[in-house]
Amino acid sequence: MASDTLTRTVQMSALLADLRRGLAAMLCCALLGGGAAAQELKPVQASKHVYYVQGAPGMATRENRAFNANAAFVVTAEGVLVFDALGSPLLGAQLKQAIAGITKQPIRRVIVSHFHADHFYGLQSLQGDGVQIWAHAAGRESLGSDLARSRLEQRRNDLSPYVDANTRLVGADRWLEFRDGAPIDFTFGGVKMRLIDVSGAHSPEDIMLFVVDDGVLLAGDLYFSGRIPFVGQADSRAWLAALDRIEPLAPKMVIPGHGTASRNPKPDIELTRAYLLYLREKMGAAVRDLVPFEEAYKATDWLPFYDVPAFEVANRINAYGTYLQMERELLAR
Numbered sequence: 001m002a003s004d005t006l007t008r009t010v011q012m013s014a015l016l017a018d019l020r021r022g023l024a025a026m027l028c029c030a031l032l033g034g035g036a037a038a039q040e041l042k043p044v045q046a047s048k049h050v051y052y053v054q055g056a057p058g059m060a061t062r063e064n065r066a067f068n069a070n071a072a073f074v075v076t077a078e079g080v081l082v083f084d085a086l087g088s089p090l091l092g093a094q095l096k097q098a099i100a101g102i103t104k105q106p107i108r109r110v111i112v113s114h115f116h117a118d119h120f121y122g123l124q125s126l127q128g129d130g131v132q133i134w135a136h137a138a139g140r141e142s143l144g145s146d147l148a149r150s151r152l153e154q155r156r157n158d159l160s161p162y163v164d165a166n167t168r169l170v171g172a173d174r175w176l177e178f179r180d181g182a183p184i185d186f187t188f189g190g191v192k193m194r195l196i197d198v199s200g201a202h203s204p205e206d207i208m209l210f211v212v213d214d215g216v217l218l219a220g221d222l223y224f225s226g227r228i229p230f231v232g233q234a235d236s237r238a239w240l241a242a243l244d245r246i247e248p249l250a251p252k253m254v255i256p257g258h259g260t261a262s263r264n265p266k267p268d269i270e271l272t273r274a275y276l277l278y279l280r281e282k283m284g285a286a287v288r289d290l291v292p293f294e295e296a297y298k299a300t301d302w303l304p305f306y307d308v309p310a311f312e313v314a315n316r317i318n319a320y321g322t323y324l325q326m327e328r329e330l331l332a333r
Contacts, residue, residue, distance in 0.1 A: 041053050041067065041091065041094045041095065041098055042098070043073075043098050043099070043101075043102055044261075046072070046214075046216055046253055046255060046261060047211070047214035047215070047216050047252070047253065048213075048214055049074050049075055049076060049191055049211060049213070049214050050072060050073075050074050050075075050211055050214050050216045050218075050255075051072065051073055051074075051075065051099075051102060052070055052071065052072040052073075052218075052255050052261065053070060053071055053072075053086075053095065053098065054070050054259075054260065054261075055067045055068040055069045055070055055086070055087075055118075055258065056068050057258075057259070060087050060117070060118050060155070060159060061158075061159070062158075062159060062160075062162065065088070065090065065091065065162050066086075066087040066088040066091065066118070066121070066155070066159045066162045066163060067086065067087065067088075067091055068087065068118055068258065069084065069086060069087055069118040069119055069257055069258055070084070070255060070256065070257055070258060070259075071083065071084040071085060071086050071095055071119075071122075072084070072218050072255050073095075073099055073107075074188070074189075074191060074193070074211055075102060075103045075105060076105070076188055076189020076190060076191050077105075077189050077190055078105070078108070078188070078189035078190070079105050079106055079107065079108030079109070079188075079189055080099055080103060080105050080106065080107045080108060080109075081107075081108065081109045081110075081111065081188050081189075081193075082095070082099070082107055082109070082110045082111070082126060083110075083111050083113065083209050083218045084111075084112065084113050084119045084120070084218075084220070084257070085110060085112070085119065085120050085121070085122035085123045085125075085126050086118070086119070086121070086122040087117060087118040087119070087121050087122065087159075087162075087163075088121050088122060088159070088162040088163050088167065089121065089122060089124050089125045089163075089166070089167055090122075090125075090162055091121075091122045091125075091162075092121070092122020092123060092124065092125030092126050093122075093125040095122060095125075095126070096125060096126055106130060107126060107131055108130060108131060108132070108188075109131070109132050109133075109134065109188065110123065110126050110127075110131060110132075110133045110134070111133075111134045111135070111195070111207065111209055112133065112134070112135040112136075112139065112172065112207070113206065113207050113208070113209075113218070113220030113221065113257060114136070114139070114142075114202065114203040114205050114206050114207070114220055114221065115135070115139045115142045115143050115148065115203070115205060116203060116221070117151050117152070117155055117163075119220070119221075119257065120170070121155075121163060121167060123170035124167070124168050124170050127170060132173045132174060133170070133171070133172045133173045133174070134172055134173070134174045134176055134195075135171070135172035135174075135175060135176065135205065135207070136175070136176055136178070136197065136199055136204075136205035136206070136207050137175040137176055137177050137205075138199050138204040138205040139171070139172065139175070139204075139205035140171070140175060141204065142203065142204055142205055143169055143171050148169060149169075152167065152169060155167075176195065176207070178195075178197035178199075181197050182197075183195060183196050183197065191211065191212075191213050191214075192211075192212040192213050193209060193210065193211055193212060194209070194210040194212055195207055195208070195209055195210075196208040196209070196210060196245060198222055198238070198241075198242035198245065199238075200235050200238040201222055201234060201235060201238040201239040201241070201242040202220070202221045202222055202234045202239065203221075203234075206220060206221070206222060206242070207220065208220055208222060208242075208245075208246075210249055210251065214252070215250075215251055215252035215253065216251060216252065216253045216254075216255065217246065217249060217251040217253070217254045217255070217265075218255050219246070219254050219255065219256050219257065220256075220257045221256070221257035221258065222239065222242050222243075222246075222256075222257075223246070223254050223256040223257075223262075223265070223268065223269075223272070224256055224258065224259060224268065224272060225254070225256050225259045225260050225261070225262045225265075225268050226259070226260065226262075226268060226309060227259060227308060227309040227310040228275060228305060228308050228309065228310040228311050228314050228315060228318070229272050229275065229276075229314070229318075230310075230314050230317075230318070231276070231279065231314075231317075231318035231321055231322060232317055232318065232321045233321045233324070233325075234321065235325060236276045236279060236280055236322055236325055237280075237325075237329070239272075239276055240273060240276055240277070243269055243272060243273050243276075246265070246269060247266075247269060251265060253265075254268070271308070274304075275305055275308075278304065278305070279318060279319060279322040280322060280325075280326065282296070282300045282319075283296065283319060283322045283323040283325075283326050284326040284329075284330075286323065286326075287323060287326040287327050287330055288330065293319075293320055293323045296323070297316065297319055297320075300319070302315060
């Protein structure tokens with residue numbers, strides 16, 4: 001059993017390495033093909049109160065200055081609320097400067113969607129007097145884990161000088177407890193908002209923010225626009241439940257953690273749901289029939305999703321992660 005676990009860990013590491021290489025190649029092609037330099041951190045107005053900045057496609061690299069994720073902010077009469085802090089202290093500082101170019105209101109609150117490096121390494125440039133950082137209580141464990149520390153060291157090596165010895169892991173001032181998964185409704189600067197607990201879907205501490213008055217959903221990494229999602233080792237069952245919580249909101253716009261914002265989110269939600277269900281159906285059947293992953297992957301008809309962007313770089317690792325998830329679910333019965 002221990003040998004099997006070690007083998008699968010090595011296999012997953014190899015698949016992750018393949019994914020990183022593939023996404024890096026996609027990024028290089030995008031940059032070279034467009035003749036573009038590093039992605040510009042330029043706020044786009046999404047609604048009356050909400051703005052966002054959009055990172056480059058693919059993985060965080062030196063070429064894109066670790067700017068591969070999105071961040072958003074809500075401007076109110078009593079201050080600014082920021083959702084996510086980007087992937088480096090420099091980007092956090094540039095986000096702060098970009099906000100100052102939109103409004104004279106100070107930053108009063110920062111909400112972290114989850115503690116993956118590309119979403120919170122900029123926190124140290126946003127924290128300070130009068131600024132309160134909120135995050136899911138489950139983030140305490142993630143932030144203090146060996147994985148978080150090793151990821152920081154890896155990024156210091158791979159993304160220097162943008163992530164270096166001065167980059168710190170910053171936690172929350174307020175750790176949010178969601179009782180029985182119920183949302184947290186609050187008003188900030190006269191704007192009604194709702195925090196939605198979708199933890200366990202993409203990470204143990206996922207949060208979405210719905211700006212009720214504007215009909216804008218800040219979805220973190222629970223939503224991908226016009227492409228195959230990165231599932232990896234996420235809990236696809238919890239992810240499907242999270243999608244079920246998006247639809248009743250009927251958002252006018254969804255701003256994802258990566259990629260373009262969507263004013264017509266329903267097709268993207270349907271695509272993500274169909275893809276996750278397909279993974280679970282095919283990999284679940286293989287697990288029940290004791291079919292090894294490699295054999296099951298080759299035998300699966302991937303044609304329904306083959307032409308969807310990011311299929312080639314993400315599908316294999318998504319399938320393997322789902323295969324392991326279906327094994328865990330079967331053993332838990």
